[in-house]
Amino acid sequence: MMQNNAHKRTSRGPRRIRVGPRTQLACVNCKERKLRCDDHVPSCANCHRVGLTCLVEDPCTRRHQSRNYVETLEGRVAFLEDQLQRIQSGDTGSSMRVHAADDAADSQPAASKAREAEDSASELSSKVGMLGLRMDGEEPHYLGSSSAFAFSRIIHSSLRQPEQRYRSETFGFPDEDTPIPPTCPLPDYELGITLSNVYFENIHPQYPFLHEPTFRSWEAGLLEPSDHIETLDFDPIALFFVNMVYCVGALLLSNAGPLPRQLYLSAQLYIDHVLSRDNLESIQAILCCAMYSLRSSKGPSIWMLSGLALRQCIKLGYHRTHKHFGLTPNPLKQEMRKRVFWCAFGIDCMAALTLGRPLGIPLQEVDAEFPIDIDDSCITETGVHGTPRSSCSDPPTTMSTALHVFRIRCLWARTHASIYSDAAVSNPNHPTYSTRVKQLRTELEDWIASIPPIPARHGSALSIFATRDWYDLNYSETVILIYRDQLTGHTNVEDSVFMECARAAESICHGYRRQYIGKPVNYTWGTLHVLFSAGLTYLHCLWTSPAVGDAVWYDGMSSTLMDCTMLLVVIAERWKGATPYRDIFEALSNRTTAMMMDRKREQWMLPAPSTVSNPVDQGDLTQWMADISNVGMSDGIDRLLNGLIGDFILQEPESEMVSGSLEEARQGSGVGGKFN
Template sequence: MAVEASLPPRHAADYLVDVYFQYQTPHLPIVGRSDAEEAIESAYEAMDGREVPGRAVERDILVSFMILAIALCDVSNPSGGRPSQSEGCFRSAIGWYEKAITSSKSDIETLRTILLLAQFIALCPSRGSLWHLTGIALRLCIDMGLHWETDDRAVNMSSATLYDRRRLWYSTYQFDRMLCITLGRPFGIIDESIRVPLPNPWAIHRGTPSSEFDIHSQRAHNHLFLLSKLASEIKHVQHSQVWALKIAYPRADYNLWVQDIQPRLEEWYATIPPMNKAHQASIFASQAYWDYVYNNTLLLLYRPNISTTGSHMTSPDATVLAFAASCQLIASIKTLQREGGVDILWQTAHHLFMAGLGVIYSLWQSKEVRDQNPRGSSVSTLQSCASTLSALAESFPGVAGCRDAFDTLSSATVNWLVNDNAGEPQHDGHHREFRKQAEDLLQQLRPVRGVREEGGMKMSDMMVADGFLFSEMLSSAAQWPDSQDSALGDMGFDTLGGGFSVVN
């Protein structure tokens, strides 16, 4: 565990505030620039023993340490990995947690504090439970009515207050959707129970040299929120295909719906905010990042899903599209990993492994995929996936099992592809042998906290949108280290048990 850190020299803190608002990784817009600067100023004055009238000093110190901790995650470390000072700042923030919550003047400030903690835990999951923090944040939002904005409420609030409430709501929504879609868990709140306009980017305070960058970053975040809504719709419709028929829950015509969402996804991609308007260091200036999130959503749409688990088959066109999305997703993650743009390691490892399985599955299942793509290109894609998984394993040891399993499956696939005498896999022994090998390997990728599903892990099952076992394995590997220590335990969160409690 890192030791508690003190506030750095003021010029270093100012530099880190700039780093924080450059969005070098896609953390969420939880704190505004002016609020962050005021909190930093108040914290330094308080630490120097000066009176700071009209300020909740405890909260300012906590917010300052959290901003520094998150910003330090974006600063490259010559020895590799993330600077230890980042965790030191986090531990210092935790020391102020109880006082900050006690002195909080509103539930909004309590929510902001919890979201900042969640942001850091997303980057360093061994320090606590992102799932529990997100649940607390979501319940606070609902308790305050942030999930449903009426016209009367909007008229009677200032633009700054509306902007803040909407920003915090969508930050919470983003955490919930990211976790639930990746882990295959139910949403904390359904989209039909939400009525909140997106934050207005031009409501940000103007007058500073960096204000245009701030406006662009909010536009970029809004675009990500829209993509999360589309991904949420995809999961909802796929699940609805296996619901019992009820008048209250009509089942969508799946083929018609796919034809409807395809152009909406294409429109989303065509309307990405201009990357040349972003700060040059921002992740939002990276084409690879936008390609990553877009193709990951396409893969969610086209890969085998819960409505096809009976036959484990998808349409030939969907398999071709899933293969293309998988290949582009692998290329994008490889670029981001090389450029230091990967933030949530276990989630990226999940997406990369699923994309690799998508390539392997499509090659073995679809003659159209094999005919339309040169063997050399497919082999190169598999090698890129394997090398990127190996690179991620250096920073996140929990992905080592995925790397080893993928290396074996990839090697078997390459050997089959380059064999000139290979027949159709459905009609020769290669397919049966490979399927058994895949099931044996994937069986090893089980969550360390116990098995919650019966039976083995088949490749088609793992590619389903709710591949629960595999997602749990990676989540466990990231969140529950062998030491089983957690800084959040110091502030009253029972992160190792089945629930949580907050110390009053």
């Protein structure tokens, strides 16, 4: 176009020289080499041929800049003005709507505004779905795939929940209304690097669904100062992932204030663009949202998000070995496909077992390989550089911890399939039951014996991941998982089973106390669940097994119960939804301590009690049970609770009535909770 215009001017006569910053000038490189410059935008042919950045000298400022400097600035200003207008009008086209309604909008009836919001969101999800059908980045689907339209509708109903009613819903318990935090620009360079370093040191070791070098290139393009305007990138994909990584990193800091929620809202401005691609990056985006929900007391359901990510993986064939694909992707994409699948599978397995639900995909349907045990920096689009880790004695890589996490999640999946999913063979009297349990225990012992070395840290641990305690806690949790079905539903259980479970529960209570009390590690919903279930298991063993009662001493029992109670108290101070867990465990713990002291007063050489403990109020118990049921727990934990209360708390005449109300409270609760 510019060449044609120049030709027309030349044909009319002498060319008029325009004086000003937009005058077409020979670039600096052509001037220095005394070459003829063709004035092409954004790079002349000479610079393009030798791979140099094509710059011209501004006649006024003498500064070297790109030839389309002003046009690029105008484009940026237009983009920012458009984004500002969308935010102010409430039509961001994003998952998180920032409510900036004027006085006239405030006067509309609530029902009318709700209908308008729903219509707008539905229309948007339809557009997103249609975009997904013709996006250049869309990958081929694996067999009977569903449309992006259906997927975007699901995303509309799950990811949009927090901003449509952005309350302080901690673990499913509505708290007082809190104002919607505004979105925020990206932090400055130093803070941004700090937040991303926190993420990759504390979250990435267990959930490596992002490629750190790729992320660092996005981060550099958005944060690092640049002398060349053409290098500035406003790619919504980069903006989404940088905001989400900073958001999750900020959640790990104790003094972050509203910054995590602001960054989360900022990221949601770009999520529709990422999801509409219906490819690897769309799954990574869902997993980023799952990381937010795992670390925050707010956010969409973890079970829903992990299920969405897992189904997208299945839809794209990531659960199958790469040999099933006709075309082999580049090594980086091939490794990231494996990573996102196993991360989604692991989170789904954890959420499903927590809630007592089926797995998103049976393990026997999976033949995808594990990712290579090698550092992120060694994997590029052109190949894998370096030698993967192959021995337990080799130094750990950025993938070593995650691979061991994937293995324990596979063991959980096999435990679920072998013990919990098939009622016909779950009875301990079944001929193969004992063999299956022994096989699972053997696999668990092999797993704990082969843990990788703990990676070195540049700062203090802000997450329990990649610590020795994390492996020990998962080992103990798996022991309880293997035997819990025997504890809660069967008679004539061997004393060794109770002893194993009591020791495992004791180890969990002490391990969490070491990690959380007096350290900057934040609590999560998963912490609450594991700790509460371990405490109940310990109480159940004390009440049910004479062997455990005979083996325990007062100091050991008191220390275990105190550690569990102390942590529940601290968690409840932060999250209101944890209050019923704290209250009911304190009541059960006090009654258990009194029972054990009565039984073993002489052996423990304890003085006679000076006062009689007050009985537990049955109305409080009913309310606590209902609250816990609303949050969501697995059937095994529900049975432990009902068994403990039915056996030794409710011995009054009206106990039958109260037990019935507890059971109704448990069964009448269909939804709720962060995992739910």
